Amino acid sequence: MAEIKVCSPAELADGAVRIVTVKNLEIAVIKHDGKYFAYHNHCPHQGGPACEGVRMPQVIDELDENGRLIGHAYDKDDIHIVCPWHGYEFHLNDGVNVSDKRIRLKKFDVIERSDGVFLSV
Numbered sequence: 001m002a003e004i005k006v007c008s009p010a011e012l013a014d015g016a017v018r019i020v021t022v023k024n025l026e027i028a029v030i031k032h033d034g035k036y037f038a039y040h041n042h043c044p045h046q047g048g049p050a051c052e053g054v055r056m057p058q059v060i061d062e063l064d065e066n067g068r069l070i071g072h073a074y075d076k077d078d079i080h081i082v083c084p085w086h087g088y089e090f091h092l093n094d095g096v097n098v099s100d101k102r103i104r105l106k107k108f109d110v111i112e113r114s115d116g117v118f119l120s121v
């Protein structure tokens with residue numbers, strides 16, 4: 001495994017994504033709530049730039065005591081990466097597709113040290 005420097009620790013703002021190309025692979029490094037995540041920026045559906053779309057929390061149905069829908073809420077602990085081409089959604093924490101666990105984004109390890117943020121590839 002090699003370490004590839006992505007940026008300095010303060011360089012990537014929270015909520016931002018940086019695309020780096022390593023060994024002909026486009027890898028997206030995402031910073032969310034101070035944590036880093038890295039995925040192959042290639043959607044398993046039709047090859048779209050999966051990590052360049054919006055990120056949004058899981059929507060949760062709110063039901064009354066009779067099971068009737070009374071509203072919606074957001075689960076901010078379950079952020080989704082939404083592919084900009086056709087809307088496939090993947091859990092930010094592990095890259096697994098929200099609707100079909102057999103589909104996932106390829107995940108890479110991110111190492112944060114005082115001298116930088118690195119991809120392990």
Ligand code: FES
Nearest residue numbers: 043046048083086
């Ligand atoms: S290419 Fe990503 S949803 Fe279709």
